[in-house]
Amino acid sequence: MRRKMLVFSVFFLLFSGLVLGQSYSHDEKMYFGEQEEIGDYIVEYSSQNGDDVLEIGRWMDTSFRIMDQVENDDIYEREGETLNISENLSIRIGSSGWDRDGRFLNLDIMADKEILSSGEIDSSAPSKIIVSQDDSADIPFTIENTGFLNQTYNLSVDTNASVEASFSFQDFNVTEVYVEAGEEESVTANLEVPENAELGTYKVRLIAQNGEKLSEEFQMEIRGAEVEREMSLNIRENYMASNPDETKEIPITVRNSAGFGYRDDSTGAALENVEIEVTAPDSWEYDLNPEGFSELDTRERQRSMLTLDVPAEASPGDYFVEISASSDKASIESPSEIRINVREESGMSSVGLVLMALSLAALIFVYRKFSRR
Structure with a gap:
């Protein structure tokens, strides 16, 4: 029995060392009443039924499972103790205290890179764009690092359309972009459509990858080249x-x-x-x-x-x-x-009117004078 226990202990230590060697560490300051998502795990430090509770749960398919729970004084008395949640996640309970923002608990989260890494990609472009042969389209998008680790994302485009893709970031052509934890960066994808590209509607995926693959999908319709523009x-x-x-x-x-x-x-x-x-x-x-x-x-x-x-x-x-x-x-x-x-304004018109008026007056005078005889 003692031999079996010894073999088991050695195996556990070797296994723990292997996992620890592949893990990343992140210090988290959790305030009372907060909840933190770590991959598909959720860590919550709050009050339940009047008790202080540190609870770690995990979404598994469509159900939520409580993986570990520490209550009341055990939370504060187990400072320095590590909770082995799973083979790829451990949480060491740290010190607790108060500051201007309230009561807090320090946690040291040790996990695989994939668990501590998360992000989102989003584009302001419409769901369908139209591009002509021998033309191009610029697609702006943002990459948000919602995880705990600084990340460098490799950029690519996945499509069956015959286009040439390139990326620009801060006026530079790039193939990757660095995003600090909790920050986001804006990138532009340029899609060049050759003159002989096949016409049709294609799915296009913008991809940013570093362990986790982030993608944004839209449709691109390639139309015939506009052969004439004239006005x-x-x-x-x-x-x-x-x-x-x-x-x-x-x-x-x-x-x-x-x-x-x-x-x-x-x-x-x-x-x-x-x-x-x-x-x-x-x-x-x-x-x-x-x-x-x-x-x-x-x-x-x-x-x-x-x-x-x-x-x-x-x-x-x-x-x-x-x-x-x-x-x-x-x-x-x-x-x-x-x-x-x-044209030059002339005074002859006014002179002519005057002469005509004088002539008419003279005729009337003569007519009246001789008509009395």
């Missing part, structure tokens, strides 16, 4: 005459002419963030309504009205107004030009 301007009048201190209204039509003349709309692409640009002579005021359009679909056209004020002090002669337009991926190659001829 044009139509101005009704390219020449007009004006007097000083006169207001002119000039309609401007912007058209997405990509694919124009084809039956298939897919030969063109929508224009986004269209802006109309006006260059007027110095001291000439103008108003443009609207100043642009958020989007123009293929073959769509929209009108804007340019209201131009000719200054009262404008000298006679020709003046030129340039009008152009641009969008995110297309622009007008050459601006359109409007020539405005400011």
Whole structure:
């Protein structure tokens, strides 16, 4: 019997040493009433039915099992004692006390790296993104280290789509990112879609791994390359005459002419963030309504009205107004030009009116004088 006990003791010591050699240690200061998750274990230091309780439980499948429990004075009298919860988790009871935040109990948690390591990955990108051939997409995401150990996460992308993935962190291209315990870091995944990529919808998983594999999944639809982007301007009048201190209204039509003349709309692409640009002579005021359009679909056209004020002090002669337009991926190659001829104000019109009035008065006088005879 004594031989069996001796053999068992030696085996236990060897086994404990093996486990301890693979364990990591973390000091935890638990306040009364708190609960701490350690992997699938839960450590709670609280009051139950009026008793002080240090309880360690574990989720096993769908049920919760109490692994160990220490109550009342035993908690404080067993300072320095180790609770062997399982083959990969031990908890040494430390000192207790009070501080400004309340009553606390120090615990030394010894566990496998996998138990002390946990994290979350999250992306603000939509659940489905659309990318064209020969284009790219940037996917922002965050990695939060919710565990007790500082971690270096290896970054990768898992997908059947023929894309080239890279990662950027603080303006550097990286393949891994370091995240301290309790902190989070923001990373951007860049997905380059080659020109010959197969069309279709694919699942894409962003992966951050260090023992535990964190992943975020979304769908990516690859569409055919947008082969044409083109826009044009139509101005009704390219020449007009004006007097000083006169207001002119000039309609401007912007058209997405990509694919124009084809039956298939897919030969063109929508224009986004269209802006109309006006260059007027110095001291000439103008108003443009609207100043642009958020989007123009293929073959769509929209009108804007340019209201131009000719200054009262404008000298006679020709003046030129340039009008152009641009969008995110297309622009007008050459601006359109409007020539405005400011005419010289003449006093002959008022003189003519005076002469006409005098002539009419003379005729009336003559008529009345001779009609009395």
